[in-house]
Amino acid sequence: AGWDTYLPLSHTHTHAQEQTMQFLLEVVEILTNYIRKTFDRSTKVLDFHHPHQLLEGMEGFNLELSDQPESLEQILVDCRDTLKYGVRTGHPRFFNQLSTGLDIVGLAGEWLTSTANTNMFTYEIAPVFVLMEQLTLKKMREIIGWPDGEGDGIFSPGGAISNLYSVMIARYKFFPEVKTKGMAAAPRMVLFTSEHSHYSIKKTSAALGIGTENLILLNTDERGRVIPADLEAKVIEAKQKGYVPMFVNATAGTTVYGAFDPINEIADICEKYNMWLHVDGAWGGGLLMSRKHRHKLNGVERANSVTWNPHKMMGVPLQCSAILVRERGLLQGCNSMCAGYLFQPDKQYDVTYDTGDKAIQCGRHVDIFKFWLMWKAKVCIYLEPNKSLNYRRPFLLAFITNAVLIWSYQPQHTNVCFWYIPPSLRGLPDGEERRDRLHKVAPKIKALMMESGTTMVGYQPQGDKVNFFRMVISNPAATRSDIDFLIEEIERLGHDL
Amino acid sequence: AGWDTYLPLSHTHTHAQEQTMQFLLEVVEILTNYIRKTFDRSTKVLDFHHPHQLLEGMEGFNLELSDQPESLEQILVDCRDTLKYGVRTGHPRFFNQLSTGLDIVGLAGEWLTSTANTNMFTYEIAPVFVLMEQLTLKKMREIIGWPDGEGDGIFSPGGAISNLYSVMIARYKFFPEVKTKGMAAAPRMVLFTSEHSHYSIKKTSAALGIGTENLILLNTDERGRVIPADLEAKVIEAKQKGYVPMFVNATAGTTVYGAFDPINEIADICEKYNMWLHVDGAWGGGLLMSRKHRHKLNGVERANSVTWNPHKMMGVPLQCSAILVRERGLLQGCNSMCAGYLFQPDKQYDVTYDTGDKAIQCGRHVDIFKFWLMWKAKVCIYLEPNKSLNYRRPFLLAFITNAVLIWSYQPQHTNVCFWYIPPSLRGLPDGEERRDRLHKVAPKIKALMMESGTTMVGYQPQGDKVNFFRMVISNPAATRSDIDFLIEEIERLGHDL
Known part of the structure; x- marks a missing residue:
């Protein structure tokens, strides 16, 4: 049995085809049993083993890649064991991360996505998904409160990358020549974020060549919220040193305390000193869907960009994170390189739907469909996202x-x-x-x-x-x-x- | 029907649970029908519609998100229509991208991954997947030819991000202070890549604050391969201008021509001038599995880092891309921020298995399992990856x-x-x-x-x-x-x- 054995499913191999489909259905049986047990409280959340134990091999389950192919029967055992020694993140007693739960409509959406096995870079090969992304991003911008849902955005592989986009775009807005000439073309820029904010802001400062020392941490009050006066004092201090205060991240729902920085007060300071305001709502953004709780993000409509992860508070399967941008064109301007083999201008359809050149990725996983399907099934506008x-x-x-x-x-x-x-x-x-x-x-x-x-x-x-x-x-x-x-x-x- | 309707699948809602599982099985029925038809040559590859046509709504299929929830029956119709108006990338007559095909073992792996719905950042919540990633990366490094498969690596969301990692790590190796002080702490660095190389190298130059003008394009011969003498001439020219030649990308399988740059000759120049050698084998890396064709990547073992996308030549479902690094510790050094809420040093297990802090992402999708499962089923070492x-x-x-x-x-x-x-x-x-x-x-x-x-x-x-x-x-x-x-x-x- 070589690399091609279970494929092709061609006309000429009816027996192989049926065997292959049977295999797939047996995997589905394993998965549905797993799902049922995940919601059964008599099932444990995990069956813990140390790395060396799993590496030594459990009974019948060997993680090592050998040079001999396994039978399909053994592959089914491997599937069962992979689940057995994993962690049931959908279990009602799993409280370990911000992303928990297992939504079946979302899961169905992800299975369909895998089956479609396509790529978000062009309308040409992902027409339906590209449009779903555009419509959903527009709805999210409407909910943020940007007039007519205008603006831009893209789904990215997680909140850290969404936050990275925000800093990239801000830098492009203020110093577009950095794209071609590098950081040497810009003055020393500084960023501000809460001492309690997510560590991705720091990772981004390192990655983009800004430097973590140019990320200034803001003090928080007893509830873990940024103190606006501290921001203003640090902005003034930075200016006195000759640095350019460029970017402020306000967190809506900090990772540990769940604090919401006062966006309106921070927005006032950003306007006063001409700084980009980003709201990292990776965790708290879901409250925008709640009549009762959305006031915690008051002022979010004044942000220049917003990170919002439906895979957290809204229970969409991993991953589903959006970066939303108020000003249209910046994402494209910042990232586009116009690769001729993908983004041909002479296609027969409206090529403004080829949105891939906005991304820092080339291939991009389809993260939208599961979210779109859940939204269709459940309508999340102004319903409590959960209890x-x-x-x-x-x-x-x-x-x-x-x-x-x-x-x-x-x-x-x-x-x-x-x-x-x-x-x-x-x-x-x-x-x-x-x-x-x-x-x-x-x-x-x-x-x-x-x-x-x-x-x-x-x-x-x-x-x-x-x-x-x-x-x-x-x-x-x-x-x-x-x-x-x-x-x-x-x-x-x-x-x- | 509100956001929670189809979940929770708790003991107290047996009827709802059965209804939910029934829904999932109906989706599976839709998906298996789709798969069978994809391999049936009498099925079309696509049913093309312009964006405005799909946006106006096809019969019974409305992409718009409304404020009223849809019935599960309509959700099933939506699933069918999403596939109907999409593109069958697994169809035997789809030759449009480097990633084509639909491998059923890989697909089963992806369905399991979605069901497990976990995150690669810690061993704590992804013990099996983290170990699979480590073992598979080691195997890939062995195949590259690094002694004992030593080194480092990580799966990333696509080849563009893998290439981004390579430049980040190279910069960190030569100028570690950029992490804290930004590009101001480094001299003007220049990168080299083929005029035919993938556009992600250019995107990376922009993103990391290096600037696209500091990416120097190399001339190619009539087969589309970099001319080593041109590299050396341009390195010398850059040095004469006072720039620091830092990084060379050799492409193994260019996007359009499928050309393989001469790695050994490029490696000689990299050694002579103390530059980082990256091999972008996103497309051609799969040939490392082939006795007959791996000579095209001769010298790859001299690279400091390699991008290799199993989702291309090896037919793994999207996405599955690895960045492999010869020197251990650089990925961690370059990216780690030691977030206390995820990477607690006082866990009960060996925390060196908490590999998430190597990434520029925080949450990271499980891309390994489908690949591991395909490898188990098919064994790809020194088999022809395909015909x-x-x-x-x-x-x-x-x-x-x-x-x-x-x-x-x-x-x-x-x-x-x-x-x-x-x-x-x-x-x-x-x-x-x-x-x-x-x-x-x-x-x-x-x-x-x-x-x-x-x-x-x-x-x-x-x-x-x-x-x-x-x-x-x-x-x-x-x-x-x-x-x-x-x-x-x-x-x-x-x-x-």
Whole structure:
């Protein structure tokens, strides 16, 4: 059996064709069983093994690539085992990341996308998907509040790349000659972002040749929001040094605290000093779909660009991230290179629909269809994107007796950050010893949790705060009882530490 | 029906759960029918419509997002119509791009990947996939010829991003302080690449702040290969101007001609002048799997980095692209930002398996599984990746009577570039009129071809050559008769032009 065995599915190989389709249907059987079990709470979230264990090989499951082809029967076993030793991110008790859940309409959309196996660069080979992307981006811009949904945008492989686009476009707007002449053609430019913002802004500063030292971190208030006065003071300071303040990132929903920076106040400062305003709504952008919560992004319509990841709050399968730009033409101007073999100007159709030259990618995965299909099925305009925010309060109340919340007030998003204080630490006075011991509690509970495989939640230190849990509710399958379960599990595992 | 209707699949909603699973199985039915028809030559490759036609809405198929949710029945119709108005890139008569074909094992892998719906950033939530990626990258490095498969690498969203990584890493190797201080900390650096190389090298020069003017294009010989003496002359010239020659891209399989730059001669020059050697094998890398053809990449083991897209020559579903790096640690050094909420150093497992911080992305789609599964099923080491190269010769012979090949010799890869000369032009002497008229022939035939929907092939001008066809054979389902069909179709559509 060589590389071509299971293909071609040609007329002349009816038997091979049927065998191949049968194989595919058997994989579907494995997948549907997996899905059913994922939503069954008696199934574990994961069956943890260390890297060396999986590398040594589990019974019947060998990750190594050998020189002998496997039978289709063994390939089916491999599929089953791959799922068995993985993590059920759709499980109602998986609270570990901002992207959780498993939406079946979205999943169906992704299966169709894989089957279509095409590429977003031209209308020529992706006519339907290209149009779906344009219509959906326009709808998203309308929801942001840009007049008539005008502007531009593109789906990109994740929020980090969407944020990278925002800085690239801003730089192109202010210093278009950087495209041809490089950074030497521009003065020393500085960017501003919250000390709590996503690390992709820092990655972008490094990648684009701006330098991480030219990314200035802004102080936050007790809720984790940027302090506008600190921004203005740092802008003035940068100008005094002769630098050019060019770009401000306001985060709508920070990764750890779920904080929303005050966009309107930041926009005032951006206008005053002629800076590009980007809103990183990768996590919080989904609240724009909510009548009740969209006020947290008030002022977003003043942004020059917005990152918005439907694969987070809106539960679209990975990946689905959009960069939206208010001014039309900048994306094209910044990135286009007019490759003759793809973007022929003499095609028979309107070639303005060949949107690929806007991208920093050439080939681009079709990320739009699953989102478009979910939108068609569910209509997300001004419906609550999910019930997560309503679940947060009982969680807080239940937990307050044995945990210490990071804040003494309501957090802004579904993130709830807290320490679990084991009985052995409850009598200790605040001080270095207590901090050192508390720092080890969350990792220890997390390790025990992964080994028992019952639930998953994230932890991290931040600033001067030692390791604490970050609970995120974004899976629509999670109910109050799942949250109760997490609390009990943390108590069970952490009680004797 | 609101956003949550078809999920959660919880215990308490057995009926909803069954309805949801039934929906998914109906989508599978649509997809398997589509697959069967894709390999049926009586099915058209596409059913072409102009953008305005699709936007106005076809019967029962409306691309617009409304405020009213659709029924699941309508969602199924939408799925059918999305496929109906798309392009069958797996059809044996689709010759339009470097990525063609529809491999069923790969497709099964992609369906499983979507179902697992996880993210490559940490071992914590993608243990199996992270290990598969490491093992596969190691195997690829062994095949490149780096001792013991040592080195580094990562799968990225496409060859353009893989190429971007190569320039970033090279810059980091020579001028690590650019990461923190920006391009101001480095001298004026210049890059070199073939005039026929992929446009992503140019996009990268713009994005990274180097500037497209600092990308120096190299002349090619009559087969489209870089002339090493031209490289050396331009390196010397750049040094005389005080610039720092830093990076050379050698293309293994150019996009249009399928040319292989002479890697060994280029490597000699890179060593002499202390430059980074990158091999862009996005298209031609697959030949490394072929005993017969891998000599075309002789010297690839001397490269500092290699781009290799299994989604092209090896038929893996989109997307699957790897950047491979000979020196370990550079990817990490260049990109890591040590985000505390993802890459906690105090996890219970060996955190060197948390590979996400090497990436410029944060969330990263699982691109490895489909490739790993295909490899397991088919074993690609030293098997011919497909039969395409054997098909090229009869194609050339059959065509030579009525077409003018771009070259008078064998091209190096499966690309065959040619003009079709309609009878009305055959008597015309070479000159401006003939060139002008010939320039319009390929677009016209292509337009007619798309309207009849029977086959697809690409065209473009290049350098001083007016529009010509680029025929690419990479679909393992294509047979000799499909190539004959293309020839007849071009004759049929172009005869009277």
